[in-house]
Amino acid sequence: MAAQKVSDYVLARLREWGVEHVFAFPGDGINGILAAWGRADNNPAFIQSRHEEMSAFEAVGYAKFTGRLGVCMATSGPGAIHLLNGLYDAKLDHVPVLAIVGQTNRSAMGGSYQQEVDLLSLYKDVASEYLQMVTVPEQLPNVLDRAIRTALGRRAPTAIIIPADVQELDYSPPTHDFKMVPSSTGIDWPTTVPDDDALVRAAEILNAGTKVAILAGSGARNARAELEHVADLLGAGVAKALLGKDVLSDDLPYVTGAIGLLGTRPSYEMMRDCDTLLTVGSSFPYTQFLPGYDQARAVQIDIDPTFIGMRYPNEVNMVGDAATTLRALIPLLTPRPDRSWRNKIEKNVARWWSVMAAEAAxxxxxxxxxxxxxxxxxxxxxxxxxxxxxxxxxxxxxxxxxxxxxxxxxxxxxxxxxxxxxxxxxxxxxxxxxxxxxxxxxxxxxxxxxxxxxxxxxxxxxxxxxxxxxxxxxxxxxxxxxxxxxxxxxxxxxxxxxxxxxxxxxxxxxxxxxxxxxxxxxxxxxxxxxxxxxxxxxxxxxxxxxxxxxxxxxxxxxxxxxxxxxxxxxxxxxxxxxxxxxxxxxxxxxxxxxxxx
Incomplete structure (x- = not known):
């Protein structure tokens, strides 16, 4: 039986992680991996685009709509360069994507060889969460596993560079020795919830408001029922950041639709007139469309501490999963008896859809x-x-x-x-x-x-x-x-x-x-x-x-x-x-x- 090569191991490890598709375009910088695909009966499936940038975008679309890891692959030099725009799309929209790219042989590095590009320098920004080049087989399992975990955990693109000659080496696992790094697949995620004091302070602010506006982003997608419950308790309207358009149904009468440059009049008016703002799972950047800084008291919920408290002067910044945090908050909220604010929002939303129908006609x-x-x-x-x-x-x-x-x-x-x-x-x-x-x-x-x-x-x-x-x-x-x-x-x-x-x-x-x-x-x-x-x-x-x-x-x-x-x-x-x-x-x-x- 032929020895397993590094290229064979790469595909086998992707299968262990449940990767079913790799969006890619061929080139001689990944010939070793392409040959391994032939030996692996095209598992995971090689999906050939017409251009590497499209491979990256396809991986982003796959990840956005499944919540799973998107994987793309390209050859050295121009192929790796072409991936960049799609990877930046993943980086800015916080989408888990892994890029695997080829490189010239180790012996040619530094020799101005054909298609030799300093990929570590080129990728250090777009794959800033994790970027590594594999130079020996024993390095591979840890590098690949860590790139996948980091992409999923940080919701970001990561990248692995595998020189062409390394792909052809016989695979040997890390040994139980000094300076060897073993690895394992799989990950179990924790449920992150703010502490009780933060929940109490947030509830006090939300209960005190009489004109509550909610801004929901893509980070609230798993919290549909909880968002609806909170909006009903507070008599609030809900505006949606563009990436959160599918978070709540537009048939709900208090959902004001998009906000910002492409937004709706009801969203604009709600933010203009509210006295309290609850932001859930959004880092919406256009602050001119949010309430005036001295106008509203504000609470934010986000799973990522690096994107919280940066768009509005919130009084409470809670790091936590949207659904879990809202469920913990709901028992502390007081139902709003006065529905005049909600009624005004619903009236504005109904008129807006009538205007949209008239404009379309x-x-x-x-x-x-x-x-x-x-x-x-x-x-x-x-x-x-x-x-x-x-x-x-x-x-x-x-x-x-x-x-x-x-x-x-x-x-x-x-x-x-x-x-x-x-x-x-x-x-x-x-x-x-x-x-x-x-x-x-x-x-x-x-x-x-x-x-x-x-x-x-x-x-x-x-x-x-x-x-x-x-x-x-x-x-x-x-x-x-x-x-x-x-x-x-x-x-x-x-x-x-x-x-x-x-x-x-x-x-x-x-x-x-x-x-x-x-x-x-x-x-x-x-x-x-x-x-x-x-x-x-x-x-x-x-x-x-x-x-x-x-x-x-x-x-x-x-x-x-x-x-x-x-x-x-x-x-x-x-x-x-x-x-x-x-x-x-x-x-x-x-x-x-x-x-x-």
């Missing part, structure tokens, strides 16, 4: 993108997973989609990088092959890398129990979000040379791959297109021709911001006429009478 040339999202909301399967790319698609994802029950959704939150929408969707399908996945991507993101990843979808979709992966392209031939940011933030008109995209037939590209493809150019086609895509027996690309002149203006935009955008467009913006026409029609919906129940 406004005609545009040819399609108002808001209608695309509004038509999907009531059709969303209860177990749907939704991803959105960065850009104007994120605006409508945040404001127009109503999540219910066990629906999941995410995007690149803190890095806000272009391009993860489609690979997130692919990662989600490998994590949940029996659930339908819907991706919203702008045409800029599709041209950047989404089109290539349709080829990945073509290759793998028949492995999924549910074949529905719907890639929805907001086709407006414009890098729309940046165009609007130039107008509103820089006071500059659209610069067509940087913003205008070449026109592409996305549906034809998808059809050429054998995917289901639908082109939508009439708003009346939107509903039937969703029906077709949601009942299709294969992945679908919806190529939806949208009007770039529909403004993604936040409902709390200031007069100065609107004035600056208007002044910028008067300087020679080629879309001025369309923007004035569409902008007036849409903004007017906020001031027309709408039902509040």
């Amino acid at each position: 406004v005609t545009a040339d040819p399609i108002n993108p808001m209608r695309l999202f509004a038509e999907l909301s009531p059709r969303l399967p209860e177990d749907a997973i939704v991803t959105a790319d960065s850009g104007s698609a994120a605006n409508w994802y945040a404001r127009q989609l109503r999540f219910r029950a066990d629906m999941r959704g995410s995007l690149s939150g803190n890095l806000a990088t272009m391009g993860p929408g489609v690979p997130y969707g692919i990662g989600a399908k490998f994590g949940h092959p029996a659930r339908p996945v819907i991706v919203f991507a702008g045409d800029g993101a599709m041209q950047m890398n989404g089109l290539a990843e349709l080829i990945t979808i073509k290759r793998y979709w028949q492995l999924w129990d549910d074949p529905r992966l719907i890639v929805t392209v907001l086709h407006n031939d414009d890098l729309n979000q940046v165009t609007w940011e130039m107008r509103a933030m820089s006071g500059a008109p659209k610069f067509a040379e940087s913003q205008t995209l070449p026109d592409v037939d996305y549906a034809a590209f998808a059809a050429g791959l054998g995917l289901h493809a639908i082109t939508v150019t009439d708003p009346e086609q939107i509903g039937p297109a969703w029906e077709q895509a949601l009942t299709a027996n294969r992945p679908t690309v919806l190529d939806v021709h949208c009007d770039p002149n529909v403004p993604p203006v936040p409902p709390h935009a200031t007069y100065d911001q609107m004035k600056q955008a208007g002044a910028a467009m008067l300087k020679g913006d080629e879309d001025l006429r369309g923007i004035v026409k569409e902008g007036i029609k849409i903004k007017a919906q906020e001031f027309l009478p709408h039902p509040t129940q």
Whole structure:
């Protein structure tokens, strides 16, 4: 029997940790591991992307939607470099991902060899929680186990560098000797709860408030029932950070929706008027959307002590698991008899959804993108997973989609990088092959890398129990979000040379791959297109021709911001006429009478 090589051991150890998929792209820097995959009957499964950056994004999407470790792999030099953007996405959104990368032979290091890059220096920031290079076989089990535990425990990317010649060595375990480090797999997590004194102080603050606002982030995802109970006791409203969109159902009348630049008016008004703030599982960075610093008393709950007490001058900063901490807090809370604050929030939320429906119904040339999202909301399967790319698609994802029950959704939150929408969707399908996945991507993101990843979808979709992966392209031939940011933030008109995209037939590209493809150019086609895509027996690309002149203006935009955008467009913006026409029609919906129940 042939001796087990280091490369064989790497895959065997991943299997021991329960890793089922590795998102990767080949190269000679990992040839030893690729050969081991052949000997291991492709276990864990090698999922080949079209580009290493996509491999990293797929690992992030997998980790986000499963809560498990995402693993990606790439060759030395350029392959390792290409992983970086996806790994930074994991770092900034606190997602457990392990990157395994190759390196040139040990004998060539320091010799300016082909594809030799100082990977320890390159990765020391993105994998700051744990980064190590394996130089002898005995080092491997401890390094790999520790990288996995650290990624899971710190919710962060970690990285292991394995030189090509080390991959080919016979594996030998650490011995019971001096300077050997043995290791073992598995980990049992503790339940972290604040002490009783902190709970009492927090309850005193929350009980004293008459206008309580709750901000929930992705760290509160396991605390849905507890959040609802606390909100009912305190008569509070709940705003959701963008990464926490799927924490609570949008059908709850006191859930005000997103907060911040892509947020809703009810969230903005609740934070503006509250006297008490409870933040659970969120490190939402835009403090201008939180209450004034001398306005509200505040309590925060977070599992990570490094991200607590840093966004608002809280009186109590409790480190603990969200669900466990809220359960311990609930017996100390006094039910709020006066429901006037809650009633006001619910009235504002009801009106907001009426406004959103009215804005989505406004005609545009040819399609108002808001209608695309509004038509999907009531059709969303209860177990749907939704991803959105960065850009104007994120605006409508945040404001127009109503999540219910066990629906999941995410995007690149803190890095806000272009391009993860489609690979997130692919990662989600490998994590949940029996659930339908819907991706919203702008045409800029599709041209950047989404089109290539349709080829990945073509290759793998028949492995999924549910074949529905719907890639929805907001086709407006414009890098729309940046165009609007130039107008509103820089006071500059659209610069067509940087913003205008070449026109592409996305549906034809998808059809050429054998995917289901639908082109939508009439708003009346939107509903039937969703029906077709949601009942299709294969992945679908919806190529939806949208009007770039529909403004993604936040409902709390200031007069100065609107004035600056208007002044910028008067300087020679080629879309001025369309923007004035569409902008007036849409903004007017906020001031027309709408039902509040």
